Amino acid sequence: MKLLFKNIFSLSAFVTLFPQLVAGPIVRYSDIAYDLNHRIHNFDKFYDGIYRFIIGLCKKVILANNLGVIWYSIKATSYNTLSLATSWLGIICFTLQIYFDFSGYSDMAIGLGKIFGFDFLENFNFPYISKSITEFWRRWHISLGVWFRDYVYIPLGGNRCSKSRWFLNIFIVWFLTGLWHGASFNFILWGLYFGVILVFEKLFLLEILKRLPNFIKHFYTMFLVIIGFVLFEIDNLNGICNYLASMFNFKNIIIDKMFLYYLIPNITLIVFAFISATPIVKIILDKYKYIRIIVLLFGLILSTSFLVDESFNPFLYFRF
16 A cells, blocks of 8 residues: 555656646656656756756747747748748748747756756757758657657557558658647648658668768758748648748749848847757857856846847747
8 A cells, every 4th residue: 555655646746747747858657757756966966957947948038039030020921922032031930949949948847857856858959960851850859759659650560560561650650740739731741741751761862861961961851841840830721832932932032121121130149049059059068167157147147138028938839
């Protein structure tokens, strides 16, 4: 009976664990079962948790929210009137926004977990440096990929079956991945889009990519990811078609005043966002740890200022 109550209390603690409820990594009971009763509390872990939380807060408030302002302004414009450059600027800003939004919340959840003595699994590993879509999905929303692998893909037979059944398993997983984000046509289309690409990579594209220079592999990956986010963000087929048309309309004006209006005042933000989407900042902060204190204080003050001053604070993944 004593063991039963221990398990009930541990399960209750897991179910109500705040850091993993809001938007953090998908944490399974087995991931933290040991930590529930044997977690370690010390100053170093508390400091790491605070630091990680503030990094996530900066990603969300300073980068994601301000990139979102650009995207929502462009998205609100009639797609037929967008120049090629403006349409690309808009969806690139959304591509950066959704990464910093969700990875920021994941960082905050991981940081809160450390403060409470828990070690959550990483959920993002710089997906925008990937050189294939297969690699991208090993780096993006890792906990969701692992969940679908363990509870859907492997029970269906994984790749230990005929090639046709293997590909069917992939399509089922990606159909459900799209459906997981919402029972909407565009999410299902987005999921199947990546399912098709992954099948082609497994058939022959990965072998071709191995022989190509890294910059071409990276361009290939990010091009497909950005197109995928058009399907993900615009919720009707007509809008998707019109936005894609504006992205490849070389007959119209390529660069217009709207593009310059959004680019010039935000060039520092966009460049810093590009840099922050790579491991460069992390490498510098890990190497020169004394800089962390400065970043910690400055980031907290700046993030708080943005939160107080701005009303635009969307949480993209709250709806999924």
